[in-house]
Amino acid sequence: MKKIVLNDFNALHSLFGNLDENIKIIEKNYNVNITSRDGEIIIKGELHQTNQVEEIIQNLIKSIQSGETLDRQRINYVIQSVKVGESEKLEVLDKAFVCVTSKGKSIKPKTIGQGQYINAIKNNAVTFGIGPAGTGKTYLAVAMAVRAFKNNEVNRIIITRPAVEAGESLGFLPGDLQMKVDPYLRPLYDALYDILGAETYNSYKERGLIEVAPLAYMRGRTLDNSFIILDEAQNTTKQQMKMFLTRFGFGSKVVVNGDVTQIDLPTGKKSGLVNAIEVLKNVDGIHFMYLTERDVVRHELVKKIILCYDQYEKKQKHIAEKKQDHKHDRRHDQKQKNTSNSKPSN
Structure with a gap:
């Protein structure tokens, strides 16, 4: 279990969102339970998961305190950044203008x-x-x-x-x-x-x-x-x-x-x-x-659409390259066959 102290009601409300919609996004990505009580945020779950969720929430709190409005895109981006180990770079975004x-x-x-x-x-x-x-x-x-x-x-x-x-x-x-x-x-x-x-x-x-x-x-x-x-x-x-x-x-x-x-x-x-x-x-x-x-x-x-098109185009390119290699091999084999047939017999 992890505890984060946040004695700022407005920041706490912004973090959780209407009907806890922001917290539900985090819970959907991790097998944890997040609640708030008396100015504390309580995270329950497995150690590895609670550590990452704590890091995500701390980053989101910094964003709120710097004047950022949380939305689904921002929360998902912070989650993905923590998962790939880039959370230390997120602080730059809050200071950039x-x-x-x-x-x-x-x-x-x-x-x-x-x-x-x-x-x-x-x-x-x-x-x-x-x-x-x-x-x-x-x-x-x-x-x-x-x-x-x-x-x-x-x-x-x-x-x-x-x-x-x-x-x-x-x-x-x-x-x-x-x-x-x-x-x-x-x-x-x-x-x-x-x-x-x-x-x-x-x-x-x-x-x-x-x-x-x-x-x-x-x-x-x-x-x-x-x-x-x-x-x-x-x-x-x-x-x-x-x-x-x-x-x-x-x-x-x-x-x-x-x-x-x-x-x-x-x-x-x-x-x-x-x-x-x-x-x-x-x-x-x-x-x-x-x-x-x-x-x-x-x-x-949009992100999912871009990824799907990218994967499709890479697959088509790979298929085209394999066809080209196959044609090249056939031409090479045919050339060797023709060379062999053209040699005079002893």
């Missing part, structure tokens, strides 16, 4: 990977954020851009992405050029609206302090003292990626985001992001940050 949204909400990393991603952006001139959907690549990059702008580290924010259709044809969109490309840029607008507010964003945009544009608009420019984000970079060609990475000038910071499992380029065209990983992997000042399904902060089913 990026900026405040227009509605007064603090933006902080929600996973260890996100925390490392933010630190990479802080400490490098060029950062590649590579990972699946839902890992916060775009949102955190935009938040870091706003932070740098408000701290007078840069004079403007430039956000771009390639205008490539994601698997379906959109046809001839109505309106002027801006109206035609806006659907491709909508996720970027959403992040800016949430962090800055629509009024502030529009004010900055009118003054030329923020620019959201298709990648093609970057050609021929040199961008000094700017925070530049390239989103959906997996859909760039090799030529587009080279063009983009040679645009930034003195005092600028670049973030390139993409998911190499969701490439929408025509068959036969190599992704500029995949090529950049190969070409630039050993360049000082360029950091490649790889986020995984553990960093997904959307609905918990």
